[in-house]
Amino acid sequence: MTLPTTHVSFPAGAVTGESTVLAVHPLDGGRYAVVTGATPFHPLDHTWPDQPADLGTLTVDGVELAVVDCLTGAVGPEGSPDGGPDGGQVLVGADIPVRRGDEEWSWLVLHVLAADPGDIVGRTAALAVDAGRRGALSASHSGCHLLALALNEALAPRWRKDPGRTDAFGHPDFDSLAMASSVMDTEASTDTYRLGKSLRKKGFTAEATEEFPALADALPELTEAVNRRLAGWVAADARVRIDVPGPELTARREWHCELPEGAARIFCGGTHLHHLGELAELRTELRLSEDGSELVAVTRPKRA
Ligand SMILES: [Zn+2]
Numbered sequence: 475m476t477l478p479t480t481h482v483s484f485p486a487g488a489v490t491g492e493s494t495v496l497a498v499h500p501l502d503g504g505r506y507a508v509v510t511g512a513t514p515f516h517p518l519d520h521t522w523p524d525q526p527a528d529l530g531t532l533t534v535d536g537v538e539l540a541v542v543d544c545l546t547g548a549v550g551p552e553g554s555p556d557g558g559p560d561g562g563q564v565l566v567g568a569d570i571p572v573r574r575g576d577e578e579w580s581w582l583v584l585h586v587l588a589a590d591p592g593d594i595v596g597r598t599a600a601l602a603v604d605a606g607r608r609g610a611l612s613a614s615h616s617g618c619h620l621l622a623l624a625l626n627e628a629l630a631p632r633w634r635k636d637p638g639r640t641d642a643f644g645h646p647d648f649d650s651l652a653m654a655s656s657v658m659d660t661e662a663s664t665d666t667y668r669l670g671k672s673l674r675k676k677g678f679t680a681e682a683t684e685e686f687p688a689l690a691d692a693l694p695e696l697t698e699a700v701n702r703r704l705a706g707w708v709a710a711d712a713r714v715r716i717d718v719p720g721p722e723l724t725a726r727r728e729w730h731c732e733l734p735e736g737a738a739r740i741f742c743g744g745t746h747l748h749h750l751g752e753l754a755e756l757r758t759e760l761r762l763s764e765d766g767s768e769l770v771a772v773t774r775p776k777r778a
Pocket of ligand 1: 615619729741742743744
C-alpha cells in the first residue's frame with residue numbers, strides 16, 4: 475500500500491477541512507485509524523511528544539464519528555527490512571524505527587476511532603477539531619516558547635562561559651541545553667530541566683558566587699523577573715506566526731514571534747496563538763527539586 479505523506483493545515487490554525495479517505499487501518503485494542511489526504515488535526519509526534527493530540531470528529535456520508543486520539547503513523551518503502559514484517563506496513567508511534575521526516579518513508583496523520591467505520595475508503599470526510607481544546611493547547615504551547623526565552627534571559631548571568639548555543643536574543647540557550655522534557659496540556663506547559671554535571675561543564679553555575687546567591691535562594695527573584703518579562707510580552711500583543719516551508723506533516727516549521735526586543739524564532743511542530751493579546755495573563759512557577767538536580771517550570775496561560 476503506497477500512501478502519500480499527509481498534508482496538514484493546523485500550522486496556520488485551521489480546525490476544519492474536507493478530504494478523501496485514503497485508508498482505514500486496524501490498530502491494537504479494536505481501534506481503527508483513518509488516513510486522509512489532508513487534515514487540520516495535529517497528531518502526537520512520535521519523536522518529541524510535547525503537544526497532545528487534537529480530538530474531534532470525522533463525518534462521512536452524514537455519519538459523525540468521534541476521533542478519540544490522533545497519532546503519527548509511517549509507512550516504510552516497499553520491501554525494506556524495517557518497513558514492518560512485509561514492508562509497506564503502517565507503523566504507529568513508538569513502533570516507527572526511524573526519526574521523523576525520513577524521506578524514504580510516508581508520514582501519516584492517523585485519526586483514531588473507537589470502532590470499525592466500515593468501508594469508507596474513497597469517500598469524502600468532513601474533519602472538525604475540538605476548537606476549544608485546540609485553543610487551550612495552542613495557548614500552552616505559545617507560553618512554553620515564551621517561557622524558554624524569558625528563562626534564558628533571567629539565567630544568562632549564571633553562565634561562566636559561552637556554552638556555544640544561544641537563543642534568538644543572543645542569551646545562552648539554557649532551555650535547549652538543559653531540557654529533559656516538555657509537556658503541554660490544556661492548562662499549562664510543564665518544562666523540566668536537568669542541572670547535572672554536563673550542564674556545569676558547559677559553564678552553568680547553580681551555586682552561590684560573589685555576584686549572585688545559590689539558585690535555590692534566587693528562585694523567588696528569578697520567578698519574578700521571568701513573570702515581569704512574560705507580562706510585558708503579553709501586554710505588547712506580539713504577533714505570532716508559523717513559517718511553513720511545505721504542506722507535508724514533516725515539513726520543518728518555525729515559530730516566529732515579533733517581540734518588542736526583536737523577532738524570536740524556534741523550530742516547532744505544534745500549534746500556536748496568532749497574537750499574544752489572546753492572553754489575559756501568562757505566569758510561570760519555578761520549582762527546584764530537593765537535591766537541586768532538576769528545575770521545573772509550570773507556565774499557565776490565562777486566556778482573554
Ligand atoms: Zn514548540
